[in-house]
Amino acid sequence: MEQIRTPRLLLRPSLFEDATRLSELSSDFDISRMTSRMPFPNPPDSVRQWMASLSGGEELAHVALLNNAPIGVCSHLFRQGPGVSEIGYWVGKPYWGRGFATEMLRALIRSGFEIHGLDKITIRHFIDNPASARVIAKCGFVATHRITGQSRARGTATELQNYKLSGAQARAQSWYAAAWYAAE
């Protein structure tokens, strides 16, 4: 079971016992409207359905814990072919603005290249999500193209900005070596 320790967080695979708290944090339209797939609201049963879907192997999800309490989720999504992942992520509103998204994404990026041997990581955000744009910039991603995509919670199509990051580009970032304390 992969566990990653960052300066403040533990990233570990999801457990069914996380479902209630993850449901409370993510049943917030300001979160689900910025994601492609999350329903609004997101009740515990729907969180457990998502956890059960992870056994399919298309998504490698980590729950981020602060002092043993879940605060958010970050995932590698493997749907673009071998060696490539797309990162998806969210952080519960009580924890916004403290650098947690940046901290968990940097650790996930490093695990992608160093543990999973990825060649490239992609990420995207709806164009009305400047906080995510800032997090993505702080992780060193390079902007590529825009497409139109669905948000399940919004029920409408919205423009998405896409980015990519190679292993070489990630390793050149000043934060890379300290992105985690230990991966077990």
Ligand SMILES: CC(C)(COP(=O)(O)OP(=O)(O)OC[C@H]1O[C@@H](n2cnc3c(N)ncnc32)[C@H](O)[C@@H]1OP(=O)(O)O)[C@@H](O)C(=O)NCCC(=O)NCCS
């Ligand atoms: C996007 C999200 C993950 C950010 O989480 P966070 O823990 O607050 O992020 P961080 O604290 O690491 O960084 C946020 C950065 O965005 C900046 N920011 C926040 N709101 C902003 C806004 N409206 N306009 C511009 N920048 C903004 C912050 O100042 C900070 O940058 P700084 O460190 O240079 O000051 C969180 O808001 C969230 O979960 N949103 C809903 C789901 C989502 O958007 N997921 C990503 C899908 S692509």
